[in-house]
Structures are given as structure tokens and as C-alpha cells.
Amino acid sequence: MYLSYYGLHEPPFSITPDPRFVHLSERHRDALAHLLFGIDKGGGGGFVQLTGEVGTGKTTLSRLLLEQLPEDARIALVLNPRQNAVELLETIGEELHIDIEGRRGSSKSLVDALNAHLLDAYAKGLRVVLLIDEAQNLPADALEQVRLLTNLETDTQKLLQILLLGQPELREMVARPELRQLAQRITARYHLTPLDAKETGEYLRHRWRVAGGQKFPFEAKAVQRMHQRSGGVPRLLNVIAERALLAGYARDAAAIDARLVEAAADEVLPPAAARRWWPWLAAAAGIAAIALAAMQWRAAPPAPSLPVASATAAAQPSSAKPASARIETLDAGALTQLLGATGDTPLPAWQALLALWKLPADSITVDPAGPCTAAAQTDVHCVQGRASLTTLLALDRPQLLRLQDGGASAWALLLGADPRKVRLRIGTRTFDLDRMLLQSRWNGDYAGLWRGPAALSAPLRLDQSGPAVDWLRRQLSPTGNAAPGTPYDAALRAQVTNLQAARGLPADGIAGPLTLMALADEPPGPRLLRVLD
Known part of the structure; x- marks a missing residue:
């Protein structure tokens, strides 16, 4: 949409980790050096700990680390640490391609198999590394099991090097008196801090050049304001810069000033003065929006061909817990239960999407199989098909995704995403889901709507x-x-x-519909959340 206007080949501020866009500040280079030290030298074994606030680049560094592994290194990557001790051992075995059939459920059998594998790797001159991301979420029994794994050793060397990546809570966790044995085994620590003002400008210019940009559009005061509003957090810088470019394109502005950045930050970030309270305010605003939508639904004339119109107010896109300050994260088991209990009707999801767009029920007719048909001669258009998550996120509009698990299926409303998670709504339940788990339950089928001139009804x-x-x-x-x-x-x-x-x-x-939807981005309407707190 804005790419040709600013002379770009691709979006410069996508929040998806892409090694081509990596710009390592001095602190990022130091952090990467610590991780590589943990693999190359290791200090004789033990732990290397890397912490940082959400969005400071830990995921990007882990991707770089995987690309720079020495040839003699073998790595077990644990992305979901919410497992008990036995499940964690099973995950490590699977990552290292150890045959654990017949050993599942027994921690002793699993540790014996791991020890044999490590001794074999040592004999072949290989190094084995365990990298645990989001390690602050490790349960106590799993954390103790991780500590015990450092006891696997020969007379002269530890057999397993462990890298712990996590949020600042990880530092607080390992500082507890009951975990002093683990803390004593940490051979290197590094805390990743946000970018300073100078690094912020370098970061933005680097990404602009990689995307094909020639003339950098952000004025000096705009860059300064972006740093102030984002706190130097790279992910937030991307979100603000992306929205500022959209605003500049919509206003035919070749240069992005501080005013546009301020407006963009206000749109995508919570108010600074109420940052700690924004989830509560958002919930309250959501309730008000639902009440307004409910009045619109009651006021709309009945449409026999539109099953959505008969849906009850109880199915409106509202959480049953409006005061909840945190969004729950579902694991595979909880998702399976939810899909089985929901059913395959698309009506609640369509009702939620219409409410987000503030559209009356008679704007569309819904097919029981999921897709919709827009009313004739309106600016509402339906879209459906199969696409990747990356494509749908680039469109920056909520869509319906058909999730499947065995024989169960349900339609979910996509509300937002960050590099690790997506936010979905099924019925009245809003939750976060690991992106890898989503991909395992979604084959790419989607449906949705967008707004644009009535003449755009056909490709x-x-x-x-x-x-x-x-x-x-x-x-x-x-x-x-x-x-x-x-x-x-x-x-x-x-x-x-x-x-x-x-x-x-x-x-x-x-x-076609997706291309037209990408171009018809100026009408107001719901956007995807880019920061999931």
C-alpha cells in the first residue's frame, strides 16, 4: 500500500523476526557473544543466562544463534517451558532425536537415555546444548530437573551446556534462596536493555535500507519522539514506525514529523499516564462497544436469510470477565477441549467481527459453512480462501480462522499477533495461543470482510x-x-x-480480494493488535 509511495521493496518494520533486518547494537553483540561463549567455551559446563524485557530482541538473538552454531554443536530447543519435569525430559529427547519409545513417563529411564546420548556425543567430539526460551515460565519441578542435568559429566567435563533465555522475572526467580544451587552454576549472565536514542536512529535507518528505501522519511524530532514513546524497545519501534508510515501515506506526506509519530503511538500504545491500567480500561471500552453493538443488532430489521441476526446478545464478542487484567494462554489440551465444546457454527465469530466493524447484521449473509456474501451495492466486501498467517497479518485486519483438532472444529476470530503468539476469540472467550500450536491446528482456511468502494466487488x-x-x-x-x-x-x-x-x-x-483489501486500507475499522501483553 505505502511501499511504492516511499520507494520500498518490502515492509521495513514488520514484527516478524527476519535475519535480513537484524541490526545488532553494541549490547546485542555483547549478548550474542555471551550465548556463543556458552556453546563454544562454556566455562566447563553449567548455565548461561540471558534476560531482557519483552520486545528487546531475545527471540532475534536466538535465531542468530541458531544460524551461527559451530559445526560440532547439537542443540535441543525448548520453546514451550510450561511442562512438568518428565514432559521436559521427553521434549529434550525428541529435540536430540533420541529414541525414547518405551521410556516415556519415567524420569530415570529418560535421564539414562539422555546420559548415554551425551556420552556418545562426547566420544565423537560433539557439544550438546540445551536452550530454553521463556525460562521464567519453568515450573519448580522442571527447573530442578534442569539443574540436575548439569550433573551429567565425565571426570573432566560437563556433558551438557544449558542456555536460559527469559524475561526479567527469571533473574528474580533464580535469586530465591531455595534456588541458590542453580544460581551458583550460572557461569555467565547478561541482561539485554532497550536501545538508547542514538541506537534507535541507527536501528530505524538500517531497516529502511534493507527494505530498499533511499530517502529516510522520519525527521530527527520524529525519531526522538519514537524513542521516547517506545522506550527504545525494538518491537514497539517497529509497531509505531509502521503505523506512522501508513498515516504519512494517507496524508500524502513524504516526510514523517513528530506529530504523525505521536498520533501513531497514541493509536497502537496504551496512554503513558495509564500504562499499568490500560487492560482494565480496554475491557471497559469493550463492554461499552458491545452494548452499542447490541443496540444496533436489536434495531436492525430482521433478515430471514441472515442467521447472524438471530444470535443472542450473550454471543456478543465480549469477555465474561471484563475486569481481567491478563489474557490467558491456552495449551494444546485446553485448545482441544475448547474446540470440542464450541461446535462448527461460524455465527458467533461473524457476530464478533461485525461488532468490531460496527456493521449492522444485514450487511452480510452468512453461509453455514463459514463464508459470507455482502449485500448488493455496499462498501462491504467478503473475502475467503486459504492463506498463510504472515499474509493475513500483513493485511492488518481481524479475520476468521477455521481451527481443527481431529474431528472437532471451530471458527476463531483473529485479534492480533506478536512474534510468538496470536490472540484469538472463540465465542465469549479471548485467549493467546502459541503460533506454532496455531499452525498445527489451522490449515490456512480463513474468511472475513473489508470495506472499500462498491465497484470493487469482483477481481x-x-x-x-x-x-x-x-x-x-x-x-x-x-x-x-x-x-x-x-x-x-x-x-x-x-x-x-x-x-x-x-x-x-x-x-x-x-x-483479487486480498490485493484490493491491502490497497483499501484508509477506511476506519478494526486493526490487529501488535503488542500482546
């Missing part, structure tokens, strides 16, 4: 002409001078293909 192809093609050309080339009625020619198709490639869409040169 646009080569040689077509008319108001829809004129609109498409204006969106892609705001400063172009093509006469109205100019057909969809090869030059326009090339522009469409470039946009599709940059946004992760099928690059076929046809302006």
Missing part, C-alpha cells in the same frame, strides 16, 4: 476498464496522470505484481 484483470480500474491505478500511483477509463494494462499489472510480492500475496498480477 480486476488485464484489459478491463472502468471506475474500479481507475481506483486501483490511483491507489498504486497517487501522482500518476493516466486518463479515466484507461484499461488495465501491462504496466498496471506489473505494479500489482510488485505489490503482491512485497505483501506476501500470490503474485499473479490479478487484483
Whole structure:
């Protein structure tokens, strides 16, 4: 959408970790050196601890670490530490490709198998490393089991090097008196802090250059304001910068000033004065929105062909616990139970999506299988198909995802995502889900809606002409001078293909629903959350 306007090849401030965009500040280089030390030298075994606030780059560093592993290193990567001691041992065995069949459920059998594997690796001159991410979530019994693994050794060397990555709570956890034995085995500690003002500017310019940008659009005061509002946290810098570019494009602004940055930060971040209370305020605002939506539903005339219209107010997209300050995270078992108890009807999810868009019930007709059909001659358009999560996140609009687990299935409303988790709503329950768990329960089927000119009701192809093609050309080339009625020619198709490639869409040169949706981004409406606290 804004890519061609600012001369970019791809979005420069995506929150998805991408090694091409990595910019290592001095503190990030030091942190990476600590991790590599833990693998290469290791201090004779034990623990290496890396902590940092949410969004400071721990995930990015772990990706870099995996790319720079020595050839003689073998690594077991634990991304979900919410496991008991036995489950953790099983996960380590699976990561190291140890045959643990017949040993599951027995910690002694699993440790014996691991010890044999480590001795074999030692004999072959290999180093084995255990990396546990989000280690602050380790239960007490699992943490003790991790400590005991450092007892696996020969007469001269520890057989397992352990790297613990986590949020600041990890430092507080290992400082407890009852964990002093573990704390004494930590051979290297590093706490990753946010970027300073100078590093913030370097970070933004680096990402801009990697994305193909030539002239950096952010004014000096805008960069300064971004640093102040984000606190130097890279993930928040990305979120604010992305939204500021969208605002600049919408206002035809070649330069992004502090005012646009301030407005962007206000939109994507909680108010600074009430930062600790924003989840409560958001819940209260949600209740008010639901009440308004409920009145709209009651006021709308009945539409026999629209099953959504008959849904009760109890199914409105509201949490049953409006005062909850934290969103629960579901594991695989809890998700399976929820899908089995919900059923396959798409109506509650569509009702929630309509409420987010503040649309009346008669805007669409819903098929029991999930998709919708928009009313004729309106600015509401339905979209459905199969896509990757990355593609849907790039569109920055809530969508419906059809989740499946065995014979159970349910429609979930996608509300937001960060590099690790997604936020979903099924019925009246809002929760976070690990992205890897989502991918295992979702085959890419989605449905949703968007708003744009009524003329955009059908895909646009080569040689077509008319108001829809004129609109498409204006969106892609705001400063172009093509006469109205100019057909969809090869030059326009090339522009469409470039946009599709940059946004992760099928690059076929046809302006289909997702492409049109990506371009019709100016109408107000719900956006995806980019920071999940």
C-alpha cells in the first residue's frame, strides 16, 4: 500500500523476526557473544543466562544463534517451558532425536537415555546444548530437573551446556534462596536493555535500507519522539514506525514529523499516564462497544436469510470477565477441549467481527459453512480462501480462522499477533495461543470482510476498464496522470505484481480480494493488535 509511495521493496518494520533486518547494537553483540561463549567455551559446563524485557530482541538473538552454531554443536530447543519435569525430559529427547519409545513417563529411564546420548556425543567430539526460551515460565519441578542435568559429566567435563533465555522475572526467580544451587552454576549472565536514542536512529535507518528505501522519511524530532514513546524497545519501534508510515501515506506526506509519530503511538500504545491500567480500561471500552453493538443488532430489521441476526446478545464478542487484567494462554489440551465444546457454527465469530466493524447484521449473509456474501451495492466486501498467517497479518485486519483438532472444529476470530503468539476469540472467550500450536491446528482456511468502494466487488484483470480500474491505478500511483477509463494494462499489472510480492500475496498480477483489501486500507475499522501483553 505505502511501499511504492516511499520507494520500498518490502515492509521495513514488520514484527516478524527476519535475519535480513537484524541490526545488532553494541549490547546485542555483547549478548550474542555471551550465548556463543556458552556453546563454544562454556566455562566447563553449567548455565548461561540471558534476560531482557519483552520486545528487546531475545527471540532475534536466538535465531542468530541458531544460524551461527559451530559445526560440532547439537542443540535441543525448548520453546514451550510450561511442562512438568518428565514432559521436559521427553521434549529434550525428541529435540536430540533420541529414541525414547518405551521410556516415556519415567524420569530415570529418560535421564539414562539422555546420559548415554551425551556420552556418545562426547566420544565423537560433539557439544550438546540445551536452550530454553521463556525460562521464567519453568515450573519448580522442571527447573530442578534442569539443574540436575548439569550433573551429567565425565571426570573432566560437563556433558551438557544449558542456555536460559527469559524475561526479567527469571533473574528474580533464580535469586530465591531455595534456588541458590542453580544460581551458583550460572557461569555467565547478561541482561539485554532497550536501545538508547542514538541506537534507535541507527536501528530505524538500517531497516529502511534493507527494505530498499533511499530517502529516510522520519525527521530527527520524529525519531526522538519514537524513542521516547517506545522506550527504545525494538518491537514497539517497529509497531509505531509502521503505523506512522501508513498515516504519512494517507496524508500524502513524504516526510514523517513528530506529530504523525505521536498520533501513531497514541493509536497502537496504551496512554503513558495509564500504562499499568490500560487492560482494565480496554475491557471497559469493550463492554461499552458491545452494548452499542447490541443496540444496533436489536434495531436492525430482521433478515430471514441472515442467521447472524438471530444470535443472542450473550454471543456478543465480549469477555465474561471484563475486569481481567491478563489474557490467558491456552495449551494444546485446553485448545482441544475448547474446540470440542464450541461446535462448527461460524455465527458467533461473524457476530464478533461485525461488532468490531460496527456493521449492522444485514450487511452480510452468512453461509453455514463459514463464508459470507455482502449485500448488493455496499462498501462491504467478503473475502475467503486459504492463506498463510504472515499474509493475513500483513493485511492488518481481524479475520476468521477455521481451527481443527481431529474431528472437532471451530471458527476463531483473529485479534492480533506478536512474534510468538496470536490472540484469538472463540465465542465469549479471548485467549493467546502459541503460533506454532496455531499452525498445527489451522490449515490456512480463513474468511472475513473489508470495506472499500462498491465497484470493487469482483477481481480486476488485464484489459478491463472502468471506475474500479481507475481506483486501483490511483491507489498504486497517487501522482500518476493516466486518463479515466484507461484499461488495465501491462504496466498496471506489473505494479500489482510488485505489490503482491512485497505483501506476501500470490503474485499473479490479478487484483483479487486480498490485493484490493491491502490497497483499501484508509477506511476506519478494526486493526490487529501488535503488542500482546
